[in-house]
Amino acid sequence: MRSSWFRPTRRTSAAAVAAVLTLTSLAACGTSSSDDNSGSGGGSKAGISAPLDPKTKVTLTIDCMPPAAKAAELREWKEDVKEFNKKYPNVTISGKSTPGQCEEPARFTAQLKAKSQPDVFYTYFTDLQQVLDNNGAEDISAYVTPKTVPALNSIDPNVLGVLKKDGKLYGLPTSNYTMGLLINRKLFERAGLDPDKPPTTWEEVRTAAKKIAGLGNGISGYGEYSAENTGGWHFTAAMYGLGADVVSADGKKAAFNDATGKQVAQQLHDMRWKDDSMGKTQLLKWGDLQKQIASDKLGMFLAAPDDITYMVQQLGADYENFGMGPIPGGKATLFGGNDYMIKKGSSPDKIKAAVAWLNFKNLTPGKGQFQWDRTKADKLPVGLPQPNFFTGDTKAEDLASRTENATMPVENFKPFLDNPVPGKAEPPKAQEVYKVLDNVMSGVLTNRNADIDKLLATAEQQVNQVLANQ
Amino acid sequence: MSAPTLSKSSPASARAPHHLPERRGSLARAVKRNLSAHGFLIGAVLCFSFFSWYPMVREFFLAFQKNKDGRTTWAGWSNLSYVFNDPAFWQAWRNTLLFTGLALVLGFAVPFLVAVLLNEFRHGQGYLRMLVYLPVMLPPVASVLLFKYFYDPGYGLFNRILGIFGIPDQQWLQSTSTAMISVVIAATWMNMGGATLIYLAALQGIPGELYEAAELDGAGLWRKIWHVTIPQTRLILSLMFLMQIIATMQVFTEPFLLTNGAGPEGSTMTVVYLIYQYAFNFNNYGGAAALGLVLLVLLAGFSAVYVRLSRPQED
Numbered sequence: 001m002r003s004s005w006f007r008p009t010r011r012t013s014a015a016a017v018a019a020v021l022t023l024t025s026l027a028a029c030g031t032s033s034s035d036d037n038s039g040s041g042g043g044s045k046a047g048i049s050a051p052l053d054p055k056t057k058v059t060l061t062i063d064c065m066p067p068a069a070k071a072a073e074l075r076e077w078k079e080d081v082k083e084f085n086k087k088y089p090n091v092t093i094s095g096k097s098t099p100g101q102c103e104e105p106a107r108f109t110a111q112l113k114a115k116s117q118p119d120v121f122y123t124y125f126t127d128l129q130q131v132l133d134n135n136g137a138e139d140i141s142a143y144v145t146p147k148t149v150p151a152l153n154s155i156d157p158n159v160l161g162v163l164k165k166d167g168k169l170y171g172l173p174t175s176n177y178t179m180g181l182l183i184n185r186k187l188f189e190r191a192g193l194d195p196d197k198p199p200t201t202w203e204e205v206r207t208a209a210k211k212i213a214g215l216g217n218g219i220s221g222y223g224e225y226s227a228e229n230t231g232g233w234h235f236t237a238a239m240y241g242l243g244a245d246v247v248s249a250d251g252k253k254a255a256f257n258d259a260t261g262k263q264v265a266q267q268l269h270d271m272r273w274k275d276d277s278m279g280k281t282q283l284l285k286w287g288d289l290q291k292q293i294a295s296d297k298l299g300m301f302l303a304a305p306d307d308i309t310y311m312v313q314q315l316g317a318d319y320e321n322f323g324m325g326p327i328p329g330g331k332a333t334l335f336g337g338n339d340y341m342i343k344k345g346s347s348p349d350k351i352k353a354a355v356a357w358l359n360f361k362n363l364t365p366g367k368g369q370f371q372w373d374r375t376k377a378d379k380l381p382v383g384l385p386q387p388n389f390f391t392g393d394t395k396a397e398d399l400a401s402r403t404e405n406a407t408m409p410v411e412n413f414k415p416f417l418d419n420p421v422p423g424k425a426e427p428p429k430a431q432e433v434y435k436v437l438d439n440v441m442s443g444v445l446t447n448r449n450a451d452i453d454k455l456l457a458t459a460e461q462q463v464n465q466v467l468a469n470q
Numbered sequence: 471m472s473a474p475t476l477s478k479s480s481p482a483s484a485r486a487p488h489h490l491p492e493r494r495g496s497l498a499r500a501v502k503r504n505l506s507a508h509g510f511l512i513g514a515v516l517c518f519s520f521f522s523w524y525p526m527v528r529e530f531f532l533a534f535q536k537n538k539d540g541r542t543t544w545a546g547w548s549n550l551s552y553v554f555n556d557p558a559f560w561q562a563w564r565n566t567l568l569f570t571g572l573a574l575v576l577g578f579a580v581p582f583l584v585a586v587l588l589n590e591f592r593h594g595q596g597y598l599r600m601l602v603y604l605p606v607m608l609p610p611v612a613s614v615l616l617f618k619y620f621y622d623p624g625y626g627l628f629n630r631i632l633g634i635f636g637i638p639d640q641q642w643l644q645s646t647s648t649a650m651i652s653v654v655i656a657a658t659w660m661n662m663g664g665a666t667l668i669y670l671a672a673l674q675g676i677p678g679e680l681y682e683a684a685e686l687d688g689a690g691l692w693r694k695i696w697h698v699t700i701p702q703t704r705l706i707l708s709l710m711f712l713m714q715i716i717a718t719m720q721v722f723t724e725p726f727l728l729t730n731g732a733g734p735e736g737s738t739m740t741v742v743y744l745i746y747q748y749a750f751n752f753n754n755y756g757g758a759a760a761l762g763l764v765l766l767v768l769l770a771g772f773s774a775v776y777v778r779l780s781r782p783q784e785d
Contacts, residue, residue, distance in 0.1 A: 105751060109753050133537045133540065133753065135541070226734075227731050228731045282734075283644055283730045284730070431752055432751075435747065435751065438736075439732075442732075446644040446734040446735075447646065469552050469556075
């Protein structure tokens with residue numbers, strides 16, 4: 001824009017050049033994406049559904065390379081890159097690692113906004129709408145075919161379904177989970193309970209929790225979250241287990257202020273205040289219950305199998321000490337997982353290279369993450385029931401290899417595997433709904449005189465408002 | 471401003487080329503004279519522009535925009551109306567005002583009283599000053615974790631101490647009635663060192679004769695405080711009062727870390743935490759920016775008063 005008061009002079013020109021240089025250098029610090037246009041990266045004449053030409057030169061930045069602290073996983077990653085490069089010598093894989101979780105929501109949303117996510121970026125199943133709102137991912141429907149991903153037809157359609165919008169595919173899964181009841185076997189045995197038969201109803205959970213808490217010494221029978229939206233997340237899981245929902249089928253109204261909602265809240269309130277089986281410390285969030293159960297201070301909580309990996313690898317617990325049963329109620333269970341998407345604006349060759357890598361690393365039985373003999377040799381966990389997104393023969397083949405190479409007693413997860421519960425996706429506006437439901441959870445767990453009817457009614461009104469604001 | 475006066479005695483000015491006209495190019499001369507200073511200034515201005523001012527301008531526009539399916543569109547007042555219609559909005563403001571009120575009672579008064587007491591000590595004042603300032607040197611997260619342990623209803627230090635006197639366990643951070651005051655106590659402890667030193671500096675600037683005169687008139691400690699200390703430190707007290715309001719209305723770290731976000735039934739959810747929630751948990755940048763704007767307007771009012779008060783007094 002030009003105006004009479006701004007006339008470029010030598011001084012202002014020099015200042016402008018300096019400013020541009022400085023801003024450029026600052027911007028360079030803040031971006032991690034690479035826009036590779038070398039070689040034929042700018043486009044391919046071959047049909048987009050054809051596999052990548054091995055001679056094509058492409059550089060891919062990819063999220064979630066294991067950090068140096070995870071030496072064995074990092075070694076496996078490097079081995080996989082080497083193996084991949086045998087077939088595609090001109091594809092340069094540039095891994096990006098983060099010390100903690102592969103996706104930290106705050107960093108992730110900022111990256112999306114700044115369009116600085118890697119070419120192949122890691123997301124949770126629930127992120128799709130957020131990514132699309134920010135124009136962040138490529139539609140890869142045409143690139144993902146049985147030719148480029150041979151196991152495509154064996155992937156659970158429900159899992160692929162959550163990565164689709166309006167029939168278009170935006171991601172490829174790397175892992176999935178369904179929730180169940182995680183137990184500490186040592187505490188079960190000490191309390192005279194059978195760890196091979198975890199509770200399957202809330203009445204049984206309550207009875208078992210009382211017995212475990214009776215061991216004293218600061219041990220809790222059952223644990224629950226009530227902060228940072230994780231309380232609402234678990235309230236939803238408990239509702240699903242009992243066959244109820246938190247949001248109506250059309251996604252427009254709250255559906256938890258009913259007898260089931262009251263049952264879930266009342267049960268927790270009674271366990272906390274009448275039975276004193278949930279410990280005094282509340283307002284817990286993800287990570288807190290894992291620490292308690294890993295240090296033999298907690299008997300049970302709702303969890304996904306990958307929590308066990310975290311507890312063993314990060315908290316030094318033993319696989320032998322844990323087992324899982326289906327979610328109490330067993331009508332439905334909350335499912336989720338993670339996947340990779342490809343940055344919007346990537347060239348066709350880059351997308352093809354990304355699909356080829358994801359196929360090799362995450363979607364091929366016997367290779368990459370499913371190379372269980374190597375995982376065993378590297379002393380990493382083998383035998384957890386998930387990831388488990390294959391179906392049919394591919395699933396059977398993978399489970400056989402998993403069992404053969406198991407590094408933990410897989411029979412501990414038999415009650416969970418033998419009683420599969422249908423998975424159910426998270427509600428619309430999940431995080432905002434969870435935030436409201438955190439108040440119900442924190443209310444019943446921190447207030448002896450909690451008015452459950454009032455808590456549910458207030459939350460219902462707030463969730464209705466959240467849903468009306470869509 | 472004061473350049474002509476300075477130029478007379480400045481050696482740099484003495485070396486300035488004489489052929490420059492008297493009025494024209496004075497900016498060029500000033501820049502040339504303090505080249506390195508201006509160099510540093512440009513760096514600072516660029517940093518401020520990029521990291522502070524640009525985000526503020528961007529936030530203003532963001533407050534009236536929406537992202538949907540990859541498109542950014544103008545949203546008019548809808549973000550503001552969303553924010554005002556969110557039931558959490560009023561709860562967050564109530565909590566923030568409660569925090570500010572309690573922080574003014576505790577966080578404003580306690581450091582002043584500690585400064586007054588410190589000022590009364592004839593010996594070991596340096597040692598005591600260090601003791602009071604020590605908590606400020608701890609990283610906030612370490613202090614918060616320390617208090618989290620103290621407050622824990624199961625194994626916390628505070629309940630253990632109360633137990634010695636036969637007082638039953640308290641819920642501290644885990645009850646809607648005590649959570650906020652517990653946060654304020656922790657925040658006051660963490661931040662009082664800095665405020666105490668400022669008050670102490672102000673107190674030590676009060677001429678000793680005033681106290682001597684008061685003592686001759688038979689004034690005790692409280693009368694000296696009331697009739698000498700407070701009037702003499704009125705300006706700094708007013709400034710600190712406003713600074714305290716501005717700072718406490720932006721509180722985030724302490725309630726976020728001590729109560730894992732919003733606390734029992736959302737009783738410690740502050741406005742800034744709600745902004746954080748909108749942006750990073752709900753990906754609602756428009757809502758976050760709109761709420762930020764509301765907070766900005768309010769704090770700008772307080773800041774204007776602060777700037778007015780901090781102007782040098784005309785004699």
